[in-house]
Amino acid sequence: MQTAISGLPLAPPAWKPAILCHVTRKFAEIDLAFLERSPQRRGRPLPYPAPEQIATARRTGAVRPLIVRPVARGTFEAYEILDGEDSWMLAQAAGIALVPAYIRHDLSDAQAQALTAQMPAGDPDPMRRAAALDDLLQPAQGPRKTKAALARELGCSRTALSHHLRLRHLDPQVQAWIQRGELAAGHGRALASLPAEAQRALAARALRQRPRASVRAVERWARASRQGHPVHGEEIRPSCTNPPPEDPDLARLERSLGEHIGSPVRIAFDGRTGQGTLQVQFADLEVLEGVLEKLGYQR
Known part of the structure; x- marks a missing residue:
């Protein structure tokens, strides 16, 4: 050379x-x-x-x-x-x-x-998704991120992020049912605010029904449980034996509005007077802030 x-x-x-x-x-x-x-x-x-x-x-x-x-x-x-x-x-x-x-x-x-x-689809496992989001909130290096900051980085709303993270509060047995696809993430979000025993009882009740109980039905059971109706095994003692039938138009409006603001809603309407109430449920203050942001409210 x-x-x-x-x-x-x-x-x-x-x-x-x-x-x-x-x-x-x-x-x-x-x-x-x-x-x-x-x-x-x-x-x-x-x-x-x-x-x-x-x-x-x-x-x-x-x-x-x-x-x-x-x-x-x-x-x-x-x-x-x-x-x-x-x-x-x-x-x-x-x-x-x-x-x-x-x-x-x-x-x-x-x-x-x-x-x-051509990018591969995201992970369909809601529990692994919730765990990964939890890891992103607390990186290995640097300070803990806020949910608002992480939501901006991921291109989603803070409310949607909070809904994913709520699954981390579920009882391990309920988490396992969701991981196996026996329950949907929506079932888990409806149960996340309940004590572990009530979560297991209502999740088991949903699985026993054929076809599987809807997310909306589990939301009603969870609401009854939070109002103090005791859970016995896999059954909730109802407040009345014959609840009034649901108006399908109101049910559809509740679903649509709930999806828009990111939180479950309940509409009560009196057809005789034309009056009613609109109730918005939220899991914590951070979810409430996200709902208010969706509604355009600024403090």
């Missing part, structure tokens, strides 16, 4: 630095604060990491690279995630501040949409 007079190897051919510069321009480590979900992915389930994945990432300090493209955000440049949401979520849970990413400046909107469409 030829050497320079100093004894050091000659400089590499001129094309090598050009390739290195090309790679450097396309690949970088990006701070989590400058990454955001693609608008094409908003509303879809997030890929929450499993505990063993988080442990490995913390041990190695590394995650797989993302594919991103720059987007203008006022006076600074952010990066839209086109592929690798799982790495983004894993980095947050493991406390890794910088993540590797391929930066694509040359993609059209159609190409970017095609990339986001």
